[in-house]
Structure formats: C-alpha cells, structure tokens
Amino acid sequence: MRPLTDTRILDLSRLLPGPFATLVLADLGATVDKLEDVGGGDLLRHLPPQIAGESAAFQLLNRGKRSVLLDLKRPEGRDAFRRLVATYDVLLDPFRPGVLDRLGLGHDALRADNPRLIVCALTGYGQTGPLAARAGHDLNYVARAGVLGAQGPPEGPPQVPGSQVADVSGGMWCAVAVLAALRERERTGRGAVLDIAMTDGVLGFALPTLAAALAGGASPAGAPARAGEEPLTGGLAPYNIYLSKDGHAMALAALEPKFWRSFCEGAGLDPEVDALVPGPHQVELKDRLAAVFLERTRAEWEAFAAERDCCLEPVIDPRTAATDPHLASRGLLFEIASPRGRVPQLRTPVTPRDASFAPAPRAGEHTRAVLRDAGFSEDEVEALIRAGAAREAR
Known part of the structure; x- marks a missing residue:
C-alpha cells in the first residue's frame, strides 16, 4: 500500500509539466487516468527520440497510468466527461483559462457535480493577470520570471538553458499543492481549485539575484552586478x-x-x-x-x-548518466518490462524501490475499463468508442 492508493486522478495534460506531476502522484500510489483526444492523443507520443516505436520521453513520464480516449468536441463526449469527472478526487487541467468553460465544463460546474473535487489548474501565467490567456513554453516562463535574465554571459544575451526548469518545477508544485489539498479535504470535506502558474513556480529559482535586487541591486563590492x-x-x-x-x-x-x-x-x-x-x-x-x-x-x-x-x-x-558510478549506485535509472521490450525509466526521489510498474499505456488502451469504473453501461461504452473511432477515421 502506497500513500495515495485510494486516490483517483483524471489527467488532461500532455507533453512535460502535467505528466511529470501525475508521474510523481502515480508513483505515490494514485490511480492516474490520462484522458487523451481521439485525434492523436498526447503529442509527446509521436516525438523523437523513440524506443520501440514510441517517444522515450513519453514512456519515462507515463508509467503506471491508464489511457482513455474521449471526444470532447462532441456533445456526448462532453456529457460523458462530466459524468466521469464526478468519480475522481483530482482533475489536472492544463488548458489556458476559459477553455473548459467554453465547452460547458468549467471548474465551477464540475465542482457543483462533485464538491469534493480538487481541480489543479496548471498554466504558464496563472488564472488571473494580464498574461493569463497568453501561450508560452518553458523558455518564455523562465524569461518572464527573471531566471533567464540572471544568466550570463555579461557581454551578450543569456543562453538557452539546458533543462526545462519551469516545466518540471511546475509539475512538482502541482504535486505539492494536490497533496496539501487532499489533506485539507480530510478536514473540511471540500475540494478546491488550485491556481498553479509555471512562471510563479520558477520565480524562486532566481532567489539570489532577486534578493540582491530587493536589497538595492548592488553586489557586496558596492557596484551593480x-x-x-x-x-x-x-x-x-x-x-x-x-x-x-x-x-x-x-x-x-x-x-x-x-x-x-x-x-x-x-x-x-x-x-x-x-x-x-x-x-x-x-x-x-x-x-x-x-x-x-x-x-x-x-x-x-x-x-x-x-x-x-x-x-x-x-x-x-x-x-x-546511466554509467556514472554514483547515479548507478542510487538506482536512478532502471528498466521495466513492456510488450514492446525493456523500457528505461527515471526514478524520482519518491519513486518506491520495492514496487513494480506497468509501462506507459497505448493511446486509449484502457478506455473501456475507465468508463466501466465510472459506472457507464456496456452500451454507453461501445457508443462512445464508436463515436471516437468515427472522428479519428476522418
């Protein structure tokens, strides 16, 4: 039994930030069901480099999760989604503010159906503010937060970072916030809407420079740095x-x-x-x-x-990294079995060492099981699958 064994999470996210958050929560024992669009699913599935015909990054981020395909562009798909969400503890919403509202699936509506629902809304710039509706990626968030501006060289523009600091830290802040909200719900019986902005989350990485600026902007030697x-x-x-x-x-x-x-x-x-x-x-x-x-x-x-x-x-x-003596001794890289062969994996600090893991799911692999778990009849399940297949064929 892991800490989140009885927790159910419906994950609408794709690419890196949201899937990293739900990877951590899945490692802690949560059931994570990944809802993907019937038009191709998570884009990350298709990006290189690939292992056994699918993105290596996708396989690192999505072990132990289930995948369900649902067409939210159709009324029956949206109705099914609303029923589905009512059976979960947490919804991870990675869309810009207003996207789910335009589908009639806004946070207030979903929480009216399920007051215990915790909505973790992960965005680049937050649910409020002048940039709330703006698109962005990791480089934009570290730029806006002042992290990029602290980097050298002094005589030219900052270099593109070699890691996705805003994306990964955004996922970690989601995991922290969800854990806190689950604990709060134990006391109050109520869920919450969590506003997690990657720009907000990455600001702390600029702390030394930010502290100097707040202290007047001068270096210990007295001149502006x-x-x-x-x-x-x-x-x-x-x-x-x-x-x-x-x-x-x-x-x-x-x-x-x-x-x-x-x-x-x-x-x-x-x-x-x-x-x-x-x-x-x-x-x-x-x-x-x-x-x-x-x-x-x-x-x-x-x-x-x-x-x-x-x-x-x-x-x-x-x-x-796999051959570095220290990293190898810590077991930070390991493999799991899958129908596609042995798949390499990354261990986070909270990944249990004595647990077995299912490989990342194929798109829609668990659609029937997820819908049945939510109380859909066999006829309803088959109708939704047929509707999704028809759109995918187009």
Whole structure:
C-alpha cells in the first residue's frame, strides 16, 4: 500500500509539466487516468527520440497510468466527461483559462457535480493577470520570471538553458499543492481549485539575484552586478566551470572558505581572502584557475576531489548518466518490462524501490475499463468508442 492508493486522478495534460506531476502522484500510489483526444492523443507520443516505436520521453513520464480516449468536441463526449469527472478526487487541467468553460465544463460546474473535487489548474501565467490567456513554453516562463535574465554571459544575451526548469518545477508544485489539498479535504470535506502558474513556480529559482535586487541591486563590492557576474551566476572564480587537461568540464563550487582553502592547498594556490567576493579581480583569478585545471586530466581531478573536501565534480553528460558510478549506485535509472521490450525509466526521489510498474499505456488502451469504473453501461461504452473511432477515421 502506497500513500495515495485510494486516490483517483483524471489527467488532461500532455507533453512535460502535467505528466511529470501525475508521474510523481502515480508513483505515490494514485490511480492516474490520462484522458487523451481521439485525434492523436498526447503529442509527446509521436516525438523523437523513440524506443520501440514510441517517444522515450513519453514512456519515462507515463508509467503506471491508464489511457482513455474521449471526444470532447462532441456533445456526448462532453456529457460523458462530466459524468466521469464526478468519480475522481483530482482533475489536472492544463488548458489556458476559459477553455473548459467554453465547452460547458468549467471548474465551477464540475465542482457543483462533485464538491469534493480538487481541480489543479496548471498554466504558464496563472488564472488571473494580464498574461493569463497568453501561450508560452518553458523558455518564455523562465524569461518572464527573471531566471533567464540572471544568466550570463555579461557581454551578450543569456543562453538557452539546458533543462526545462519551469516545466518540471511546475509539475512538482502541482504535486505539492494536490497533496496539501487532499489533506485539507480530510478536514473540511471540500475540494478546491488550485491556481498553479509555471512562471510563479520558477520565480524562486532566481532567489539570489532577486534578493540582491530587493536589497538595492548592488553586489557586496558596492557596484551593480551585471547578468552572469553575481556570485552564483558566474561572478566568482571559485564557483565556476573549467576544462581539464583532456578537455572535460569540471564544476568547482568552493563557496565556503574551508572548501576554498582545501582546494588551494591541494592545487598549490594562495587562498586569497577576497576570492569569495565579487569584483573586477575575479577575471584574473578565473584565468589562473583555468590554467591550473589544464594541468590535470578529469581522472586526476576526480582523484583530487576524493582526497580533498572541496566541492569539485565532473560535469556529467546526461547521455552517459546511466554509467556514472554514483547515479548507478542510487538506482536512478532502471528498466521495466513492456510488450514492446525493456523500457528505461527515471526514478524520482519518491519513486518506491520495492514496487513494480506497468509501462506507459497505448493511446486509449484502457478506455473501456475507465468508463466501466465510472459506472457507464456496456452500451454507453461501445457508443462512445464508436463515436471516437468515427472522428479519428476522418
């Protein structure tokens, strides 16, 4: 028995943010039924790279879930959806504000049918505000929240991040909010509408820069800091990336004096007092450290890090993460069996280690089972499936 074993979630989301949220909740034991459109289902299914004929990312995000196809463009599909939602604890709504209202399936209407329903409304900019109706993607949200603007280089525009920070954190905030709402419902018997905006959720990732701005915008040295020059965005030589003798990137994060002293003692450097304070002198110190790192290979620096407590690690390419000794020891990547063969999976911090998982579902694989669970008769089930098949054929 996992913590959410008796919790039922109907998930309308696709791509990354919503499915990440429901992956976490499914790992915690919730029944997650993924409602997909009969016109092709979740777009992520079809995107490369693929494993066994389906998107590898889709298979990572959707293990243990069921898939139901329903045509919400038809009156009978919308009626069926309203009946269906009434049997769930949580609805994950990933659409822009007003989309479900235009279908006659707004949050108020659904909660009138089921006052215990928790609607988790995940959007880019929120249910209110001047940008509420605007389309966007991860890059837009980190830009608007100020996260992107904190990145360097100082002499040019910020670089596109190598990870989807707003998408993944948006999913995590959904999971946190749903868990809190379920606990609140135990006390009150009432559900809620949760307004989760990815821009809101990612703002905390800009906290160091935001704190400096709220304090007046000056660095500890007194001058306004440019993007890429603050302590945690590239402004400090002891907190930076350097290339080893054999061309491998090494991440040094010796922010505290004790770690900086340990690194310097091992590398034969003078642990300068102002090395941990931003300022023009950091340019020369970075050059000195770059030269020091070129004296040893990655393997030699890893041996150095094992001997000295100095916050030094190699930069791991995610394509080789499965072979990294530490990540492998934690079991963060594993495989599950599916009719399409062995499928690789990602373990989150809450993924149970002693549980078995069903593979990601085929589109509509569980339509009959999901509708039957909600009390639909066999005739009603078959009529809805025929209607969906007719639209898909067109």
